[in-house]
Amino acid sequence: MKEKHSPMKLVTAVALAMVAIAPSAIAGSQLDYQVGMADARVTVGNLTFNIWLHRKRPTFLMEPSWATMLSGRKYADPVWRTVADAFVTPVGCGILVVRPLSRMSADWEATYNCPDGVNFLSLAKAQRKFLKRGEPLRFSTP
Numbered sequence: 001m002k003e004k005h006s007p008m009k010l011v012t013a014v015a016l017a018m019v020a021i022a023p024s025a026i027a028g029s030q031l032d033y034q035v036g037m038a039d040a041r042v043t044v045g046n047l048t049f050n051i052w053l054h055r056k057r058p059t060f061l062m063e064p065s066w067a068t069m070l071s072g073r074k075y076a077d078p079v080w081r082t083v084a085d086a087f088v089t090p091v092g093c094g095i096l097v098v099r100p101l102s103r104m105s106a107d108w109e110a111t112y113n114c115p116d117g118v119n120f121l122s123l124a125k126a127q128r129k130f131l132k133r134g135e136p137l138r139f140s141t142p
Contacts, residue, residue, distance in 0.1 A: 033061045039124060040131035041065070042087050047075075048134070049083045053124055060087070061101075062108045069106060084110035090136040091118055 038050035039060075048065040062083055064075070077098065084095045093114035101107045114120045123137055131137060 032057075038063075038132065039128055040087065040137075041134040042083050043134050044079070044082050044086055047071075047079070051087055051131075053121060055121070057111075058113065058120070059109055059111050060084075062110060064106050075106075080108045080110070084108075084112070087137065088112045088114075088120070091120065091123055091139055093118060093120055 033052040039053045040051040042049050047068045050063050050065055052061040081098045084098050093112050095110050096113050097111040099109055101109055
């Protein structure tokens with residue numbers, strides 16, 4: 001005999017599915033970034049953060065390195081702003097917004113703005129090898 005499915009069971013199943021996938025809406029921002037090795041490393045004090053550049057938007061993803069993450073500390077907004085500023089200011093760019101990608105995540109996103117004539121992505125791409133070692137971005141390749 002075939003079992004009838006009640007509308008209430010269907011509503012409950014849909015509600016549970018929506019709750020389960022809600023974090024992925026936030027994670028969608030993380031998925032916009034290239035997977036793999038970080039594009040850069042930034043050290044502030046004794047804390048190290050990895051940076052992934054967005055290839056189409058003027059944003060980048062920041063995440064603590066494993067060593068920094070294992071310290072178990074949570075970082076307040078000013079720390080993330082300092083990391084973002086340290087990455088872009090050597091070439092005259094500024095940070096417009098720094099935001100967490102979720103309440104539970106250690107991933108933050110920064111939106112930057114550069115003056116006319118500064119192609120941030122081109123500079124970062126040309127210097128990726130140096131940036132991954134934690135060296136600052138420069139106007140010309142070292």
